Amino acid sequence: MAKLYFSYAAMNAGKSTILLQAAHNYFERGMQTRLYTSSLYVEDGVGKISSRIGLDVPANLYDSELDLFADIAKANKEKKIDCIFVDEAQFLTSEQVWQLARVADHLKIPIMCFGLRTDFQGKLFEGSAELLAIADVLREIRTICECGSKATMVVRMDENGEAIREGDQVSIGKEVYVSLCRRHWEEKMHPNKVVNMDGQSISKADEDDDDDLSSISALG
Incomplete structure (x- = not known):
């Protein structure tokens, strides 16, 4: 039985590299594949799937209007598709x-989907939410935060290295995306809120006041 797979991760986890390697494995065995990527990533009118290590292959583009079942069914009639x-x-x-x-x-054609789970605000993308709900197989591709912990969140940074906290969910521009663990994502997105040792949320201003009082007491 063919299955619907969803491999998800934070940014820069190597999702596209894994996709291209898997597609190449089919190619080596003389099998037919069909690749898709979002029209947001069109390059000179051509769809491409590119990896950080320099690999890229042509791909069919999809936008929100494309009927993927009809498109794949038509292509499959012309030449049998294996994945x-x-x-x-x-x-x-x-x-x-x-x-x-x-x-x-x-x-009866297996579907291998690769993508992000959440956006820079920690919210599920529409496609990811539906895939998490109905995919037959879920696979997490792991990457690490700057602290060495598993990165599960993405923060959008501006040209000055500051976290962008508001804006459109989709932005393909000059912004830089950094993968972080949940703790460091929250520190970037909510810098005025910290948690004390008792697990209570206090504002950064309150913490600074407590530090000042502690210093005064020590001097006294």
């Missing part, structure tokens, strides 16, 4: 995720 790969799957609509599920269920 579908979808990069940047967080940008799929909920309906498109179901279209891919129908490809697995009715056309």
Whole structure:
């Protein structure tokens, strides 16, 4: 039985590299694949899936209007497809995720989706939420925070290295995205809030006041 897979991670975990390696494995065995990526990543009118280590391959583009079931069914009639790969799957609509599920269920073609789980505000993307809900197999691709812990969150940084806390969920521009663990993501996104040793939330201003009082007491 063909399955719908969702491999998710924070930024810079090597999702595209793993996708390209898996697709190459099919190619080496003489099998036919079909690759998709979001139209947000079009380069000179051409879709490409690129990895951080310099690999890239052409890919079909999808936007929110494309019926993926119909598109894949048509291509499969022309030449049998052995596997579908979808990069940047967080940008799929909920309906498109179901279209891919129908490809697995009715056309018997396995679907390999790769994407982010959450945005820079810690909210689920539409496509990721639906994939987490209905995918047959979920796989976490791990990367690490600056502290060495597992990174599960993404923060959007401006040109000055400051965290951007508001804005559109999707922004493909000059911003830099950094993967962090939950603790350090919260420190970047909510710098005026800290948690004391008793687990109580206190403002940064209150903490500074407590430090000042402690210094005065020590001098006394």
